[in-house]
Amino acid sequence: MKLRPFELALVIGSAVLGLFALFILATYTPPENVPEGVTLIQGNVLIWGFLPREAVSPVLENLKQTNPSYGSVSYQFIEPSSFDSQLLNALADGRGPDLVLIPHERLVQLQRRLRPFSYETFPQPDFRNIYLDGSGIFAFPEGLYAIPLAVDPLVMYWNRDLLFNAQLLNPPTSWEELISVHFPKLIQRSDDLTIKRAVVSFGGTSNVRNGFAAISALLLQGGSELVTPKGSSYEVNLSRGQGNPLLSAMNFYIGFSNPRNARYSWNRSITDDRSMFLRGDLVFYFGFASEAKRLAELNPNLNFDVAELPQGASATLRRTYGTFYGVGLMDTSRNRVSAQNVALDMANFKSSLTIADNVGMVPAIRAHVIAGSNELYKRTAYKAAPVAYGWLNPRYQTVTGIINSTIEDITANRDTSNQAVRDMEGRIQLAY
DSSP states (O other): OOOOHHHHHHHHHHHHHHHHHHHHHHHOOOOTTOOTTOOOOOSOEEEEESSOHHHHHHHHHHHHHHOGGGGGEEEEEOOGGGHHHHHHHHHHTTOOOSEEEEEGGGHHHHGGGBOOBOTTTSOHHHHHHHBOGGGGGGEETTEESSEEEEEEEEEEEEEHHHHHHTTOOSOOSBHHHIIIIIHHHHOEEOTTOOEEEBSOOTTOSTTOTTHHHHHHHHHHHTTOOEEEEETTEEEEETTOSSSOHHHHHHHHHHHTTOTTSTTOOOOTTSOOHHHHHHHTOBSEEEEEGGGHHHHHHHOTTOOEEEEOOOBOTTOSSOOEEEEEEEEEEBTTOSOHHHHHHHHHHHTSHHHHHHHHHHTTOEESBHHHHHHOOOSTTHHHHHHHGGGEEOOOOSOHHHHHHHHHHHHHHHHTTSSOHHHHHHHHHHHHHHTO
């Protein structure tokens, strides 16, 4: 029977495809030593992150030991100051990362570039049971914008020698105790109000390393409703709560830089607070848990310890500020399935603990926090982690600038506290 040209072409094409398929099957060799049940990572997966390379790369190497396909996964540390510009350039060139390891303080900026993990992949009840409550900052109605890895809670570092010399055996547990008991015994001022030894560094702007975090902690302790997602936008409720939490927080913070206030302890002429603490000229330094190792390295002779942030004497709920880190999936990733699997592996029980330990933070998984830590300085961090929370600010540098300019306006008497704080909240709302 004679075939028509079309039928002949179809037969020849089918035969060629069949031979090609047989060739592929004959020459294909599956990846060696990939255990049964281990997810195969196909293609390259590039991760950009805010945590140092030496903190994350060991985890990827460990995963590679049991899963050789992790040889195609790489991590690149990006300087926070240049992250935005580098990401824009990379996306424009079609070479952006598949995953980003980010602090929650960058979430609002990056949200439209992230593809949320669906709650089918990560059911909400499981999320709430597995992770610390503060990790919920990554959870939105449409999904999870980053899988939590670690939290860096704000704590209080204190100079043991200075307290002991003043016959104070323990740091304050409340702000009232700090002001009424510790402050009078520890402050050193000359007759002309020159500060010789500071107690706390509240009230400053450029010379306070963690001013944003300290004010945020005061807001949390004051019961502020902070910021609420509203569809594609956000509603700023910093002043909403019992009384006016924003006004109270700002007045308390600024009071330490007012020469007419009995708790005057700081001014703009003083060098930065961490340097002062390292020299022994500042009694209490409010810093993140991850700073402990660096402080010990910078001054091995400094006899310091770590305590939880003081609370209000009548507070029924403990609160501090914390920076939460998570792994998010870029919407532009061309390898989403493998990238999602890598994110899940990085955030698993073992990997999250390794990453957190490598940077002096606390893993975001509840079970780790329940187990606690007996390492020097870390025990306090593990106690602070469950009561650490953040808030969805539009851009960290922008908000810090708004807060600092508000403080300057009030301390320079350019504006009243009430008006300055109202303007501050309005400016933050416009920044979203």
